[in-house]
Each structure stands twice: as structure tokens, then as C-alpha cells.
Amino acid sequence: MGIRGKFFAVIAIIGVVLGGATYAILERSHNSLIEQEAVRVAEIVSTQVVSDRAVYTQELVGKLMKDGVGASENSGENKGYIPLPAQFVRNVSKRVAQQAKGLYSYSLVSLWNLNPEQGLNDEFDRWAWKQLEQQEQAFATGPAVATGYAWKPVYRFETKNGKSKLLYMMADPAAAAACVSCHNNYEKQADVMALRNGRGIAPGKTFTLNGLMGALRVEVPIDQVAALAAxxxxxxxxxxxxxxxxxxxxxxxxxxxxxxxxxxxxxxxxxxxxxxxxxxxxxxxxxxxxxxxxxxxxxxxxxxxxxxxxxxxxxxxxxxxxxxxxxxxxxxxxxxxxxxxxxxxxxxxxxxxxxxxxxxxxxxxxxxxxxxxxx
Ligand code: HEC
Structure with missing residues (x-):
């Protein structure tokens, strides 16, 4: 090989190595950035949802209760009553699904769901729920009583049919006595017991204050951002x-x-x-x-x-x-x-x-x- 040939060979090798290394570095840094951003979005969404619900419960339901009415599951049929906070959350999330066009979505779920649609519906739900239960266990046996702030979100990234998304779950503990009493009452109702039996879950669940009651599940698709990054x-x-x-x-x-x-x-x-x-x-x-x-x-x-x-x-x-x-x-x-x-x-x-x-x-x-x- 002449001196020119050798020179070209060396340049080609440097080019390939440099190109490959740059590709790998960019790919890695982009991926970690996208994932961090997605988790941040999920945190923002869950903060917003939880805050909306708290204001709804305190300011709206609280005011109506002072006025002698309040929130009811069947608010449509009860004059002066408004939907339950969980129903409010669900209605807003449905509106978001129409409006956000795949930007994000969320829902309240629980192993002990009252709404049949809001159970643990897929593998991620069950996986994440198990970890929330472990966190609750740690709180119960640890010195600190479980508080809404001590829970850690559980999440992972999934790629299905070439589409990647973040699946994120944050505990929704029974933060007030009202959560406990109302949900415990529902657990005694025949239709709820039938729902539990149908799913192979022991009926008659008794909630305690600050215990795990449900979870906010957030989904953030990342393929659009990933395509932009690519x-x-x-x-x-x-x-x-x-x-x-x-x-x-x-x-x-x-x-x-x-x-x-x-x-x-x-x-x-x-x-x-x-x-x-x-x-x-x-x-x-x-x-x-x-x-x-x-x-x-x-x-x-x-x-x-x-x-x-x-x-x-x-x-x-x-x-x-x-x-x-x-x-x-x-x-x-x-x-x-x-x-x-x-x-x-x-x-x-x-x-x-x-x-x-x-x-x-x-x-x-x-x-x-x-x-x-x-x-
Ligand atoms: C007045 C009764 C009542 C109170 C108080 C109440 N809930 Fe609920 N909750 C319900 C009903 C009924 C549903 C099902 C609503 C629906 O159809 O979406 C529900 C749904 C939920 C869900 C979604 C899973 C499911 O069961 O379908 C979660 C999680 C939840 N509630 C947590 C809480 C928490 C936490 C509190 C206290 C901050 C609370 N609830 C207070 C009655 C109540």
C-alpha cells in the first residue's frame, strides 16, 4: 500500500471510530435526558392532579358541605351535590385524553377499586403496586407513620410496537379520615364485594389513615421526543x-x-x-x-x-x-x-x-x- 493508501486507511479508521463514539455518546446522553424529562413531566402532572383534587375537596366540597350538601357519587340525581373528588379527577383526565393528543395521560387506580375500570389492568400496574405495598410495609414497621410525602414514585420505561413510553405510579394514600370511612363503607357493599370476589381479591378490605388506598398512574409517551432527538x-x-x-x-x-x-x-x-x-x-x-x-x-x-x-x-x-x-x-x-x-x-x-x-x-x-x- 502506498503512502496515500495508508493515509486514507488511517483516516477512514479514525472517521469510523470517531463517528461511532460520537453516535454512542449522543445516543446515551439524549436517552438519559429524554428519560429525565419524561419523569419530570410525570412529576408535574401528578403534582397538578393531586393539587387540583385537594382544592376541589377542600374548597368546593368543603363549602358545599357547610351549605348542607356536598359531593355524591350520584351527583347528577342529587340537587346541590357535585361529583366526588375521584370522579372529578377522572372527568378531567378524560378531557386531557381528548385535548393533549398523546402528550400524556393519567388515571386513579387501585387494587381495591370502586370503579370497575380503575383496577390494576396491566403488568406494569401490578408490578408497581407491589412496590407501593412494600413501601407501605416499610412505613408500617418503621418509626415514621406513613405520610403522603414519604412515598416514592415507581416507574419504568417500556417499548411496545416500536413506541416508547414512561409508566409512572405514585401512591394515593388515605390522607384524611373521610377517605377511610367512605371507602371502608363501600367495601361492605354487596356489589363491591362481588367485584372483589370476581377478581380473586379478599373482600372486606379495611383502610387505615395514611395507608395505601390507590395510586395515580401517569403515562408519558417519549417516541416523539426520541424522534426529535434522533x-x-x-x-x-x-x-x-x-x-x-x-x-x-x-x-x-x-x-x-x-x-x-x-x-x-x-x-x-x-x-x-x-x-x-x-x-x-x-x-x-x-x-x-x-x-x-x-x-x-x-x-x-x-x-x-x-x-x-x-x-x-x-x-x-x-x-x-x-x-x-x-x-x-x-x-x-x-x-x-x-x-x-x-x-x-x-x-x-x-x-x-x-x-x-x-x-x-x-x-x-x-x-x-x-x-x-x-x-
Ligand atoms: C364520599 C366517599 C369518598 C370519599 C370521601 C373518598 N372517596 Fe375515593 N372514591 C369514591 C368512589 C365512589 C370512587 C369511584 C369513583 C369513580 O367511579 O371514578 C372513588 C375512587 C377512588 C380512587 C380510584 C380507584 C377506584 O376506587 O375506582 C382512589 C385512588 C380513591 N378514590 C382514593 C381516595 C382518597 C385518597 C380519598 C381521600 C383523600 C378518597 N378517595 C375519598 C368514594 C370516596
Whole structure:
């Protein structure tokens, strides 16, 4: 794999790891945020419902009772009476169901329900109710008498058919003596006993003050918020990917200009050296041979001089001069080659220094010529 291939592979790995990690972090933080928000909504809703009912009971029912009437299960048939607080809650919750369009919903429920619709109807109800009973047990055996404030809400998140929601249940204890006496009376009625028997629950339940009487059950769907969060997450990931790709493209471009191209140029230069060095070596061989020839010619001249042959000596000296001249020219050639080689080395050295210094001058980065040399 070439240097570019390796670079791309490393970038791709970094990209995948970075993308995956960002996705996981966003997903986790969004999920926990959504869940916290949903629980907050459930707290808000239950506070509102409980407060509405308390005001209804004290201000409305209380006033009417002073006036000689009050609240009645069959208020429709009794002149001057208004619905029971629990009926008021149920009526408002029905209105909310129409109005809120799946934003949230709630209802009062109980294991000992008087309204057949308000029993523990699903697995969550039974699971949460069991935990409320355990809390009541703890209160009963503990030093503190159960108070409305000590109860802890029980909740969990559920996903069914791809739709997620928070299921939340808060105890509705018998906070007043009136709750106890009225509900205890109902428990003795034949139709309520039949309802208990029909559900396999022991009839004749006796409530006590502050004991568990029922619960407020709140449902908060979170798939809409989750979809919005997923959209936000995808947008963030898209922006990150764009920044990542542009950033690395720039980096790659700089590396290409500042390192890869100059290095490639240097490699070409080094390849050129080989032929230049060959030329110098060849030239030097020639020089050695010429020096030999010169020595032979010298010896020839010496011989004919010793023999006293003036004419031959003159001729020998002339040829010696020509050989020496040839030699001088070759030596000059060799010097030129060596000089050339030296210059090339200097060039390469400068270039490599530039690469090492990371393109000291901006011009050497951006003014790289076709051969890769800084201009
Ligand atoms: C005057 C009698 C009366 C009083 C007082 C009363 N309730 Fe009820 N309660 C009822 C009736 C009747 C229902 C069923 C109403 C309906 O049809 O929704 C009911 C329903 C409920 C429910 C819903 C489960 C069910 O039984 O259907 C809860 C929980 C509840 N009451 C708790 C309380 C608490 C807590 C108090 C005191 C703060 C209280 N009630 C006071 C008569 C009473």
C-alpha cells in the first residue's frame, strides 16, 4: 500500500471510530435526558392532579358541605351535590385524553377499586403496586407513620410496537379520615364485594389513615421526543462528518504539497545521481587509461632519445603532447561532472531541510513547482 493508501486507511479508521463514539455518546446522553424529562413531566402532572383534587375537596366540597350538601357519587340525581373528588379527577383526565393528543395521560387506580375500570389492568400496574405495598410495609414497621410525602414514585420505561413510553405510579394514600370511612363503607357493599370476589381479591378490605388506598398512574409517551432527538443527533453527526472530511482533505492536500511531492522529487533526484556517478566513474577510468598511455609514450620518447634518433624523438614528443592534452580535457570533463553532482547534492540537501522544517516559508509550501521544487 502506498503512502496515500495508508493515509486514507488511517483516516477512514479514525472517521469510523470517531463517528461511532460520537453516535454512542449522543445516543446515551439524549436517552438519559429524554428519560429525565419524561419523569419530570410525570412529576408535574401528578403534582397538578393531586393539587387540583385537594382544592376541589377542600374548597368546593368543603363549602358545599357547610351549605348542607356536598359531593355524591350520584351527583347528577342529587340537587346541590357535585361529583366526588375521584370522579372529578377522572372527568378531567378524560378531557386531557381528548385535548393533549398523546402528550400524556393519567388515571386513579387501585387494587381495591370502586370503579370497575380503575383496577390494576396491566403488568406494569401490578408490578408497581407491589412496590407501593412494600413501601407501605416499610412505613408500617418503621418509626415514621406513613405520610403522603414519604412515598416514592415507581416507574419504568417500556417499548411496545416500536413506541416508547414512561409508566409512572405514585401512591394515593388515605390522607384524611373521610377517605377511610367512605371507602371502608363501600367495601361492605354487596356489589363491591362481588367485584372483589370476581377478581380473586379478599373482600372486606379495611383502610387505615395514611395507608395505601390507590395510586395515580401517569403515562408519558417519549417516541416523539426520541424522534426529535434522533434528528438532532443525525444533524450533529452530519455536521461533524462534513468538518471531518473537509479538515482531512485540507490536511491531505498540505501533506501532499509539503511532504509527498518534495520526497518524490528527491527520489527522482537520487535516481539521477546514479547516472551522474556512473559518468564520473567512467571518466576516471578513462583518465587512468590515458595516464597509462602517457607513461608508455614517455617511455617511447626516452628510448628514441637514448638511441639518439632526433627525428623519432621529436615525433614522440609531439604525440606525448597530444596525449597530455587529451588527458587534461578528460580531467576537465571529470571536474564538470563532479561539480554537477555536488550542486545536485546541495539542491537535495536544501530540499530535505525544507521538508524537515515543515516548509519554513509559506511560499515554499504553496509555490511548489511542477517538479516539486519550491520556487
Ligand atoms: C364520599 C366517599 C369518598 C370519599 C370521601 C373518598 N372517596 Fe375515593 N372514591 C369514591 C368512589 C365512589 C370512587 C369511584 C369513583 C369513580 O367511579 O371514578 C372513588 C375512587 C377512588 C380512587 C380510584 C380507584 C377506584 O376506587 O375506582 C382512589 C385512588 C380513591 N378514590 C382514593 C381516595 C382518597 C385518597 C380519598 C381521600 C383523600 C378518597 N378517595 C375519598 C368514594 C370516596
Amino acid at each position: 434528528e438532532g443527533r443525525d444533524r450533529t453527526l452530519g455536521a461533524l462528518a462534513a468538518i471531518f472530511v473537509i479538515g482531512f482533505a485540507l490536511l491531505l492536500w498540505l501533506i501532499h504539497l509539503a511532504i509527498i511531492k518534495p520526497v518524490e522529487w528527491s527520489v527522482l533526484k537520487v535516481e539521477g545521481f546514479t547516472s551522474k556517478i556512473d559518468a564520473v566513474v567512467l571518466c576516471n577510468k578513462d583518465l587512468v587509461q590515458a595516464a597509462d598511455e602517457q607513461a608508455t609514450a614517455c617511455r617511447g620518447a626516452q628510448n628514441v632519445l637514448d638511441a639518439g634518433d632526433i627525428v623519432a624523438t621529436t615525433r614522440s614528443l609531439a604525440s606525448l603532447a597530444s596525449v597530455a592534452n587529451d588527458n587534461a580535457m578528460r580531467a576537465e570533463d571529470s571536474a564538470v561532472y563532479c561539480n554537477d553532482l555536488n550542486e545536485s547534492f546541495d539542491d537535495l540537501k536544501t530540499k530535505l531541510q525544507e521538508i524537515v522544517q515543515g516548509g519554513k516559508k509559506a511560499s515554499s509550501l504553496f509555490g511548489v513547482g511542477k517538479d516539486g521544487r519550491a520556487e
